[in-house]
Amino acid sequence: MEPKGTFLLPPQASTIAPEIDALYMFIFYLSVFFFIVITAGTLYFAVKYRKKEGESFSLTSGLRHNTKLEIIWSVIPTILFMIIFAWGWKVFLQAHAIPANAKTIHVQANQWAWNFQYSTLKGIGNSNDLYIPVNQPIKLSMYSKDVIHSLFIPDFRVKMDALPGRNTTLWFEATAVGEYDLYCTEYCGLDHSRMNRTVHVLSEEDYAAFLADVVQPRKFDEIYQASCRSCHSLDGSIGTGPTFKGLWGRTSEFTDGTSLTIVGDVGAKYIRDSVYNPNLQRVKGFSQAMPTHKNSITEEEIQHIVDGLKFLDQPGEQPPSEQGN
Amino acid sequence: MSAADSNTNYINHTKGIMSWLLTVDHKRIGLMYMIVVLSAFAAGGFFAVAIRLELFAPEMQIFPAAPTEGASWTYNKAFTLHGAIMVFLFIIPSIPAILGNFCLPIMLGTKDVAFPRLNLASWYIYMIGAAICLYAIFFGNSVDTGWTFYTPYSTSSSSSVTMMTFGVFVLGFSSILTGMNFVVTVHKMRAPGMGWFEMPLFVWGIYATALIQILATPVLAITLLLLIMETTFGIGIFDPANGGDPVLFQHFFWFYSHPAVYIMILPGMAVMSELIAVHSHRTIFGYKLIAYSSVAIAFLGFLVWGHHMFVSGQSEFISLLFSFITFLIGVPTAIKLFNWMTTMYLGQISWNTPMLYALCFMVTFTIGGLTGVFLGALGMDIPLHDTYFVVAHFHYVMMGGTVIAFLGGLHHWWPKIFGKMYSEFWGKIGFVFIFLGFNMTFFSQFILGQQGMPRRYADYAGFEKTQLFETYHQFSTVGSLILAVGFIIILIYLVHSLIAGKKAPANPWGGLSMEWATSSPPPAHNFLEDPVCKHGPYDYDKVRPEDI
Ligand SMILES: [Cu+2]
Ligand SMILES: [Cu+2]
Numbered sequence: 100m101e102p103k104g105t106f107l108l109p110p111q112a113s114t115i116a117p118e119i120d121a122l123y124m125f126i127f128y129l130s131v132f133f134f135i136v137i138t139a140g141t142l143y144f145a146v147k148y149r150k151k152e153g154e155s156f157s158l159t160s161g162l163r164h165n166t167k168l169e170i171i172w173s174v175i176p177t178i179l180f181m182i183i184f185a186w187g188w189k190v191f192l193q194a195h196a197i198p199a200n201a202k203t204i205h206v207q208a209n210q211w212a213w214n215f216q217y218s219t220l221k222g223i224g225n226s227n228d229l230y231i232p233v234n235q236p237i238k239l240s241m242y243s244k245d246v247i248h249s250l251f252i253p254d255f256r257v258k259m260d261a262l263p264g265r266n267t268t269l270w271f272e273a274t275a276v277g278e279y280d281l282y283c284t285e286y287c288g289l290d291h292s293r294m295n296r297t298v299h300v301l302s303e304e305d306y307a308a309f310l311a312d313v314v315q316p317r318k319f320d321e322i323y324q325a326s327c328r329s330c331h332s333l334d335g336s337i338g339t340g341p342t343f344k345g346l347w348g349r350t351s352e353f354t355d356g357t358s359l360t361i362v363g364d365v366g367a368k369y370i371r372d373s374v375y376n377p378n379l380q381r382v383k384g385f386s387q388a389m390p391t392h393k394n395s396i397t398e399e400e401i402q403h404i405v406d407g408l409k410f411l412d413q414p415g416e417q418p419p420s421e422q423g424n
Numbered sequence: 425m426s427a428a429d430s431n432t433n434y435i436n437h438t439k440g441i442m443s444w445l446l447t448v449d450h451k452r453i454g455l456m457y458m459i460v461v462l463s464a465f466a467a468g469g470f471f472a473v474a475i476r477l478e479l480f481a482p483e484m485q486i487f488p489a490a491p492t493e494g495a496s497w498t499y500n501k502a503f504t505l506h507g508a509i510m511v512f513l514f515i516i517p518s519i520p521a522i523l524g525n526f527c528l529p530i531m532l533g534t535k536d537v538a539f540p541r542l543n544l545a546s547w548y549i550y551m552i553g554a555a556i557c558l559y560a561i562f563f564g565n566s567v568d569t570g571w572t573f574y575t576p577y578s579t580s581s582s583s584s585v586t587m588m589t590f591g592v593f594v595l596g597f598s599s600i601l602t603g604m605n606f607v608v609t610v611h612k613m614r615a616p617g618m619g620w621f622e623m624p625l626f627v628w629g630i631y632a633t634a635l636i637q638i639l640a641t642p643v644l645a646i647t648l649l650l651l652i653m654e655t656t657f658g659i660g661i662f663d664p665a666n667g668g669d670p671v672l673f674q675h676f677f678w679f680y681s682h683p684a685v686y687i688m689i690l691p692g693m694a695v696m697s698e699l700i701a702v703h704s705h706r707t708i709f710g711y712k713l714i715a716y717s718s719v720a721i722a723f724l725g726f727l728v729w730g731h732h733m734f735v736s737g738q739s740e741f742i743s744l745l746f747s748f749i750t751f752l753i754g755v756p757t758a759i760k761l762f763n764w765m766t767t768m769y770l771g772q773i774s775w776n777t778p779m780l781y782a783l784c785f786m787v788t789f790t791i792g793g794l795t796g797v798f799l800g801a802l803g804m805d806i807p808l809h810d811t812y813f814v815v816a817h818f819h820y821v822m823m824g825g826t827v828i829a830f831l832g833g834l835h836h837w838w839p840k841i842f843g844k845m846y847s848e849f850w851g852k853i854g855f856v857f858i859f860l861g862f863n864m865t866f867f868s869q870f871i872l873g874q875q876g877m878p879r880r881y882a883d884y885a886g887f888e889k890t891q892l893f894e895t896y897h898q899f900s901t902v903g904s905l906i907l908a909v910g911f912i913i914i915l916i917y918l919v920h921s922l923i924a925g926k927k928a929p930a931n932p933w934g935g936l937s938m939e940w941a942t943s944s945p946p947p948a949h950n951f952l953e954d955p956v957c958k959h960g961p962y963d964y965d966k967v968r969p970e971d972i
Contacts, residue, residue: 104875106871107871107874108874108875109874109875109876109889118803119803119804119806119807122801122803122804123798123804123874126797126798126801126804129797130794130795130797130798133790133794134790134791134794137761137762137765137786137787137790138786138787138790140765141764141765141768141783141786141787142783144765144768144769144771144773145768145773145775145779145783148704148768148769148770148771148772148773149773149775150705150772150773150774150775154772156705156772156934156968156969157772158964158965158966158968159705159706159707159770159771159772159964159965160706160707160769160770160771160965161707161965161966162707162709162769162770163707163708163709163710163711164709164710165766168766169710169713169759172758172759172762173755173758173759176754176755176758176759177755180751180752180754180755180797181751183751183797183800183801184747184748184751184800184801184802186801186803187747187800187801187802187803187804187805188744188747188802188803189803190801190802190803190804191734191740191743191802191803191806192740193803194803194806195740245576245580246576246577246580247574247576247577247670247671249735249810251807251810251811251876251878253807253875253876253889254876256806256807257806257807258735258806258807258809258810259735259737260671260735260736260737262664262670262671262736262737263576263664263665263670264664264665264670265664265670265671265737267737278888279888280876280887280888280889282876282878282887283878284809284810284811284878284879285574285810286500286569286570286574286577286879286880287577288500288568288577288581289490289498289500289568291500291880291881291882292878292880292881292882292883292884293883295886295887297888
């Protein structure tokens with residue numbers, strides 16, 4: 100169930116919201132008290148000492164000081180201010196102390212859109228609305244591509260500017276499944292007021308389903324850059340492992356004396372084995388350095404690797420793929 | 425030494441337009457400021473009403489969603505001009521340039537300010553600055569950056585930012601020169617017998633303001649110059665792509681603009697001290713504390729600029745310091761409120777229009793101050809920053825404080841300035857409209873902001889919270905119309921008083937400071953005989969008004 104707001108404050112949908120609201124209520128009650136003191140005092144005197152119609156001016160009280168009174172009304176506000184200051188500081192620190200287990204979502208702001216990027220072991224996904232799991236600390240790592248923007252989720256009581264050329268972070272833990280407004284609160288030009296989106300707080304299962312849906316398998320270049328480049332070259336030079344140049348169609352000789360020509364389905368299966376189970380067969384002249392990638396590369400991505408290796412030497416026929424990195 | 429029998433005064437002793445345009449009389453210059461500064465207020469008010477009408481309902485109402493061939497106006501330009509005009513062309517010069525110019529020398533018992541020609545030059549510089557701004561608005565592409573001109577948006581905007589900031593740059597010199605003039609006047613031109621603590625508190629407040637004008641405005645000039653160089657030559661000091669710092673501009677800007685908040689409010693407080701003391705007919709309680717608080721506020725005002733930037737990614741430690749000093753500044757402000765309240769105790773209080781505005785100030789400025797406490801508290805500022813809560817807060821301070829005090833001061837000194845009494849009846853009617861309209865317009869905005877409504881939004885359609893926002897926006901818009909009617913009523917009866925108002929006596933309120941000792945309107949040289957200060961400005965326990 101989505102939480103309800105009150106007349107004064109919006110719904111509390113994050114762990115920090117009740118902390119901030121407690122401070123709000125403290126200042127609120129104090130303010131009401133002092134407002135009544137000043138307004139009532141002023142009105143009372145204004146009525147009590149009102150000059151009567153037609154009355155002429157007379158000499159009035161010469162009371163210019165009252166040290167006790169003056170000390171009281173300097174010291175009491177000072178003490179209260181210091182309490183509020185310290186409390187504000189405490190909450191501020193809480194709002195800034197990012198838990199170690201927070202999941203990172205990368206945020207890119209630009210005129211006039213938000214882009215949220217989710218990276219998992221299976222790849223990277225993007226969305227324009229923000230999707231997060233409930234009861235899980237989330238860290239937003241933000242930057243802007245152009246002017247300054249600011250990410251604000253009222254029901255979470257969080258806000259942070261997204262700056263060009265500098266990273267800022269923000270964290271929160273949503274406490275209730277539901278949909279919440281997300282606004283840009285730093286004026287950023289024409290469509291500033293349309294730079295708003297929805298935050299979808301999902302249950303753990305729904306979030307997993309969302310990720311499975313949105314996360315795209317990576318293309319060969321991306322995988323190569325991220326996981327293979329340190330050992331396999333593309334230009335023919337020998338590294339820790341054999342070069343990928345000319346791999347498709349080549350015949351590999353193994354330490355157990357057998358050999359295999361990397362073509363067709365056999366070739367594809369061999370590449371899959373090399374990635375998942377590299378020490379099944381070891382290429383002659385190389386160490387056992389290659390680790391298994393069972394947990395970091397999906398079956399779909401294997402297909403991309405095979406395609407990538409196949410077309411490596413025929414740039415003209417390369418399958419369309421985004422440049423990684 | 426009343427000069428009531430003499431029929432020549434500063435208004436009629438010479439005639440012809442040139443006798444005004446080339447005048448070096450501080451009173452006439454004050455009146456010339458009154459005409460242009462109040463015109464600026466009307467223009468800013470026009471945009472305010474346009475903004476409120478746009479926000480009456482979700483979806484675009486009166487402005488196009490985007491500029492088109494024929495109509496280049498957008499909501500963003502309207503709120504920018506509302507802010508820029510109100511801040512730079514209206515509030516900053518309002519009390520100092522109009523009431524300060526008129527009253528300060530007379531209250532000090534002197535013939536004029538220290539540098540009368542420089543005073544006239546300030547007016548012309550103001551006019552040139554205003555003309556440049558007008559040119560940018562009507563012949564350029566206007567501005568859509570917000571009155572804060574934040575980079576990098578302002579350097580990438582296609583509107584006439586350079587021209588507009590140049591206009592503001594020029595306006596700044598007017599402010600600096602007026603400030604210098606007042607400081608020297610206060611130091612050097614006081615009537616014989618008037619020590620620092622025999623000065624009216626109005627003078628103290630204007631003096632503290634003048635100090636800030638001199639010290640802070642040059643920083644604005646430097647900032648705007650850098651901004652102009654950034655847009656024109658791409659020097660890259662604010663642009664991260666060229667190794668610049670994306671938030672440096674904000675630091676520079678608020679280094680001026682936070683003190684500028686006190687340039688705006690200290691004169692309001694200065695007027696308040698006069699209104700409360702004179703119309704309560706009672707010596708001011710805690711004179712020295714009020715005077716020293718003005719100076720303390722002026723000084724501390726330089727050290728709190730970072731409280732505008734708690735969510736800008738600035739270091740947490742710096743935010744801590746800024747928050748701390750912000751709370752320190754609350755103390756002298758609170759002290760002033762208590763002092764004014766206590767001044768009414770055992771007084772003889774006239775419920776006339778100026779006093780009603782003073783009472784209103786006690787209510788509205790208190791709300792403005794208390795809501796500042798929310799924003800100064802670090803953690804609390806996070807959800808409130810850049811929402812309507814901030815908009816409401818600073819309108820309660822700037823309008824509920826300064827503008828209300830200005831209206832009170834205008835009514836208070838109107839008989840002195842023009843020698844005519846306005847209609848007390850219509851004065852009260854006007855006040856009721858202003859009080860109701862103001863609170864309706866802006867109190868609803870506190871709720872809007874707390875509920876999350878961001879400021880500077882042209883539209884709020886399609887949110888989860890649209891319906892909630894709409895209710896309060898409608899309330900606020902209705903309030904703003906009532907407020908507008910209030911101002912029109914005031915304009916009408918004040919102008920009417922010039923034509924048909926009763927002749928004002930020299931001292932209609934029974935005040936004791938020196939301006940009430942000369943005729944209304946004062947003679948060209950303020951006093952027929954050189955005045956001597958024989959008693960304090962608030963010695964209502966010792967001196968009767970007839971004896972001054
Ligand atoms: Cu934005
Ligand atoms: Cu924005």
